[in-house]
Amino acid sequence: MSVTKEMAQTLFDLFLVFSKKVAIESHKYIGSHNRITGYDKYPVINMIFPKDNPEYLKYYQEIPFLTHDIPRYELREFPKERIQYGAIFNGYSDDKLNIKVIDGFNDLLEYISNTPELEKLLVEDNRTDSIQYRLKSMASGIVERYLYSINATHLIPEDLENQLKPFIAETLLRYIDTTLKIDICVPVCLATFEDETIKLAEQVEIVRIPDHIQKSRKQACTYESNNEDWLAACATHMIVLHGYHFKNDEYTSINTVTRNYHAYPLHLIDDIMAVIRTVTGYTIGYEQILSLPIGWIDGFCADLTPIYGAKSHFVNAREIEKFWMQLPISFINSKQAQEIQRLYSVVLSCDGDKRKGNLSFALKRLNRCMLRDEDDDMAIDATIGLESLLSGVRKARLLILFLIECLLYLLMSIAMCTLLRSVGRQ
Structure with a gap:
């Protein structure tokens, strides 16, 4: 069984409608929270010898790693000065967004459950109960990447749909492209x-x-x-x-x-x-x-x-x-x-x-x-x-x-x- 163009287009349209609603709720969430933190580790550059400190200038002349300006990153806590958009859905807060209760989630779930070609692609280890988790992960990922791409605030852009489309396409292709x-x-x-x-x-x-x-x-x-x-x-x-x-x-x-x-x-x-x-x-x-x-x-x-x-x-x-x-x-x-x-x-x-x-x-x-x-x-x-x-x-x-x-x-x-x-x- 293969996914037809019609199936793919319907799936895309449903995700677009749903992701738009999730994005709007996310903007509202940002506006009502001063601090949004989560679990993600993030690469932060390791600066053992600050380059702008004259005291360490000799090291940049003697140590090859520094001479050639090679960056070395370490996984640390997410930078405190930035919004961790993924934490809107999977963060520390007790009131994080529950995607499953947003209008449009059940429409997506019903369409996939009634389309065996799509269900087979999204089910993990033949567990049909994993579809809800998969849809939640896909939708939150689409919106999270969109939020990072515009450094989102509480303001909702007028071209929200067009902003979301490339992220939806990339996410769906991972499953439906052979x-x-x-x-x-x-x-x-x-x-x-x-x-x-x-x-x-x-x-x-x-x-x-x-x-x-x-x-x-x-x-x-x-x-x-x-x-x-x-x-x-x-x-x-x-x-x-x-x-x-x-x-x-x-x-x-x-x-x-x-x-x-x-x-x-x-x-x-x-x-x-x-x-x-x-x-x-x-x-x-x-x-x-x-x-x-x-x-x-x-x-x-x-x-x-x-x-x-x-x-x-x-x-x-x-x-x-x-x-x-x-x-x-x-x-x-x-x-x-x-x-x-x-x-x-x-x-x-x-x-x-x-x-x-x-x-x-x-x-x-x-x-x-x-x-x-x-x-x-x-x-x-x-x-x-x-x-x-x-x-x-x-x-x-x-x-x-x-x-x-x-x-x-x-x-x-x-x-x-x-x-x-x-x-x-x-």
Whole structure:
């Protein structure tokens, strides 16, 4: 069974009528309450050393995290100076709005209950009693996002219906669209780029992370370990893969896909990371894989950009052990960015060509090598990668030369570190 255009339009119209009434009641609520507080945590920037204090100026010259102006957010209580609009429906107050008693709720409930195609999409775990909860959540979410978008007061705008429409459309598409479009975003840890944007392919690029994404990704994906949380935040740019989607065939599809890093195209992400490592030799990695919804929305927090994340652990373990002040941040200049573009085009030309499979194998070994925390393991991976490259020296010569140079450099570095440790022990 599929949802027809007529069903979708009727559902939209009913939500528009109902959401308008809920919004009007919300404006009245704001006007009659001096303080509206709730339970939501909110990302607030961590300012250990205030930048405008001359006493701390030297730290901004010495500590990479501060030198490159990387924001690090913490989840704290919602800012007291702002209205927490979600608390109108789910806050501390005993007189919070009860959406179920507002005129129009029963009309929505009746229509969905009598339309099996819609009921199936909105019911959780075949529990028909969950529809009321779902409708309440959807309607309050629509109105809450609208209130944040206009910094609402008690005043009701004349174009209220038009203001609500895009939020209704995004909310309904999450349930009735068979495929949900996303951009995949991967913050690159421990490196910053000179260029704002580096185009790698038609739908692949590296871009500077906008402030709203920096802030929102904290709420979307937080580590329990303080060190790893700092490491995940240590990024100024992100890889963006455009044009992706997933099938919206089950109620839990979003959680199943977006929160599981195995569901993402790891081979494409790792190819890009390997090319960056090949050109620079830097110990970079990634700790998050994020899904940015295109035209739809599921859960959200206040006015933050809706984004859904999966934790990953693809940074060398040695970096995780470091205090945030010690985290190294490497600089990738425009010339290196051009080499990254050139080598990535070579990788793409080899993709799917079985005759050039040794290149793919060598890239995997390079990634493994860079993530190992034991010198002997690094040496083994580097040696295996070199062996695979030398078995096909005529294939993709430019990339092979760069990889050989990179792997040889790693082997020499490993040997030197091992020697120094040996001398230290003696």
